[in-house]
Amino acid sequence: MKNIYIIGVGLIGGSLAIDIKKNNPDMVIHGISRKDATLETALSLNLIDKKATLDDIENADLVIVSIPVDATVKLLPTVLDKISDNGLVVDAGSTKVDICKVVENHPKRRNFLAMHPIAGTEHSGPNAAIPNLFVGKTNIICEVEKTAFKLQEKALKLFADIGMRMRYMNPVAHDKHIAYMSHLSHISSFMLGKTVIDKEKNERDIFDMAGSGFASTVRLAKSSPEMWTPIFKQNKTNVIETLEEYIINLTHFKELMKQDDFDAIFNEMKDTNYIKDILNGMG
Amino acid sequence: MKNIYIIGVGLIGGSLAIDIKKNNPDMVIHGISRKDATLETALSLNLIDKKATLDDIENADLVIVSIPVDATVKLLPTVLDKISDNGLVVDAGSTKVDICKVVENHPKRRNFLAMHPIAGTEHSGPNAAIPNLFVGKTNIICEVEKTAFKLQEKALKLFADIGMRMRYMNPVAHDKHIAYMSHLSHISSFMLGKTVIDKEKNERDIFDMAGSGFASTVRLAKSSPEMWTPIFKQNKTNVIETLEEYIINLTHFKELMKQDDFDAIFNEMKDTNYIKDILNGMG
Numbered sequence: 001m002k003n004i005y006i007i008g009v010g011l012i013g014g015s016l017a018i019d020i021k022k023n024n025p026d027m028v029i030h031g032i033s034r035k036d037a038t039l040e041t042a043l044s045l046n047l048i049d050k051k052a053t054l055d056d057i058e059n060a061d062l063v064i065v066s067i068p069v070d071a072t073v074k075l076l077p078t079v080l081d082k083i084s085d086n087g088l089v090v091d092a093g094s095t096k097v098d099i100c101k102v103v104e105n106h107p108k109r110r111n112f113l114a115m116h117p118i119a120g121t122e123h124s125g126p127n128a129a130i131p132n133l134f135v136g137k138t139n140i141i142c143e144v145e146k147t148a149f150k151l152q153e154k155a156l157k158l159f160a161d162i163g164m165r166m167r168y169m170n171p172v173a174h175d176k177h178i179a180y181m182s183h184l185s186h187i188s189s190f191m192l193g194k195t196v197i198d199k200e201k202n203e204r205d206i207f208d209m210a211g212s213g214f215a216s217t218v219r220l221a222k223s224s225p226e227m228w229t230p231i232f233k234q235n236k237t238n239v240i241e242t243l244e245e246y247i248i249n250l251t252h253f254k255e256l257m258k259q260d261d262f263d264a265i266f267n268e269m270k271d272t273n274y275i276k277d278i279l280n281g282m283g
Numbered sequence: 284m285k286n287i288y289i290i291g292v293g294l295i296g297g298s299l300a301i302d303i304k305k306n307n308p309d310m311v312i313h314g315i316s317r318k319d320a321t322l323e324t325a326l327s328l329n330l331i332d333k334k335a336t337l338d339d340i341e342n343a344d345l346v347i348v349s350i351p352v353d354a355t356v357k358l359l360p361t362v363l364d365k366i367s368d369n370g371l372v373v374d375a376g377s378t379k380v381d382i383c384k385v386v387e388n389h390p391k392r393r394n395f396l397a398m399h400p401i402a403g404t405e406h407s408g409p410n411a412a413i414p415n416l417f418v419g420k421t422n423i424i425c426e427v428e429k430t431a432f433k434l435q436e437k438a439l440k441l442f443a444d445i446g447m448r449m450r451y452m453n454p455v456a457h458d459k460h461i462a463y464m465s466h467l468s469h470i471s472s473f474m475l476g477k478t479v480i481d482k483e484k485n486e487r488d489i490f491d492m493a494g495s496g497f498a499s500t501v502r503l504a505k506s507s508p509e510m511w512t513p514i515f516k517q518n519k520t521n522v523i524e525t526l527e528e529y530i531i532n533l534t535h536f537k538e539l540m541k542q543d544d545f546d547a548i549f550n551e552m553k554d555t556n557y558i559k560d561i562l563n564g565m566g
Contacts, residue, residue: 188475191533219562225552266508
């Protein structure tokens with residue numbers, strides 16, 4: 001592989017660009033964006049070697065689509081139209097069902113690989129790109145059997161070389177489980193932030209009382225609405241299910257408090273301490 | 284001040300011991316605990332110089348009570364009974380109304396200072412004690428006017444010297460605002476952990492999908508139920524109010540999703556991004 005095209009040079013696209021270039025200095029990283037300002041920033045940060053447009057994709061060995069998932073669904077068929085027979089298109093979206101569906105009958109389906117690198121921060125845009133973001137991180141690959149073997153082999157080596165651990169999953173299972181493991185955390189954090197801001201907005205001093213615990217729990221509420229709104233839209237059914245279960249659990253906790261059943265409150269927390277083992281098993 | 288007695292040599296008591304000793308090598312740090320094993324650990328970690336019992340408190344220049352808030356309410360009057368006229372007792376509890384109330388008519392009330400250092404981690408016990416935990420952290424002082432001036436002056440200098448910034452607040456305001464800024468975060472995190480564990484307990488592999496966002500948001504669910512149950516019990520009314528508002532906000536978000544009102548979903552998140560400014564203003 002020689003010519004890599006990255007559509008959307010933000011946190012994920014830009015961070016992929018940094019690590020791929022570091023491992024493969026001979027590769028040429030081309031950036032594509034709706035906004036020229038983004039490409040200029042990406043150039044000035046040395047994330048990309050060259051600016052490009054969608055019409056250049058015929059020269060691509062690999063195209064990485066790392067834009068919001070609604071834009072991916074709209075753009076992906078066009079990108080796949082333009083890819084050469086020996087080129088591969090991958091996406092990095094946080095949903096997989098709608099993205100896989102929009103290309104399921106595309107004549108170049110075998111030139112597409114659906115993936116979701118579970119990596120990121122609450123920041124976005126080219127300035128948020130950082131080296132080594134993917135070291136030890138899980139990269140979920142969906143419908144791997146639908147991608148031409150030689151193409152997936154090269155791409156997966158590229159991603160393994162920058163530290164990713166591949167896991168294979170079907171899109172329906174991906175979207176169902178990621179709703180619990182990622183999407184719900186974002187909503188719980190956004191609504192925590194909203195609750196506190198609504199209450200305390202006239203008492204700025206009060207935020208001096210915020211400790212590292214609050215900062216950690218509310219961190220995801222800094223995330224980009226441009227990125228997250230389409231994720232929640234595409235994964236609506238699963239996300240609503242997680243929210244319903246979360247609200248039931250919170251309401252139950254509140255009722256236990258109202259009933260002064262603090263033995264049960266203790267047990268709720270004790271049982272959930274099991275999350276320690278889970279988090280220790282991560283990474 | 285020469286002889287410092289710390290009742291409860293855990294995360295907070297132990298971390299205070301480390302920094303106070305470092306700044307004041309001539310002071311002698313005495314540890315008091317219900318459990319001798321805790322004191323032995325604290326000795327072996329050099330958190331304390333000596334083991335002591337409640338009967339030794341008559342020799343104390345300063346007693347720091349850093350035990351769960353229910354135990355503080357029970358023990359504080361006895362500790363205050365034993366303190367000398369020139370000694371000071373401070374507590375480090377996460378609630379302030381019940382603690383101030385239990386000593387309001389105590390003959391030695393002027394030998395007590397109510398405080399809440401907003402510092403900590405999700406870990407507990409003497410092994411969790413770390414240096415510099417309090418650098419730049421807020422220390423809330425309640426009813427400062429009820430403490431003898433000479434005693435508060437010495438103690439506050441000691442705490443300022445280890446990096447704390449003092450803020451003065453009445454106990455009712457403390458308990459009301461801390462419910463939003465700290466207690467709610469803990470419940471949102473515990474219930475997030477519970478929701479995910481309940482759903483995924485039979486699919487351990489799924490936790491490979493957890494990213495740093497989930498880890499951050501669920502971190503507080505590792506916290507000690509022994510410490511947090513009495514906090515929720517003492518601050519029941521305020522905590523229930525925060526939970527009700529949080530549940531209303533989550534339910535509203537869910538309803539917007541059900542109605543496909545993703546413009547409103549976008550705005551909910553955009554408005555809450557304001558938390559960036561708040562968190563940047565911290566520390």
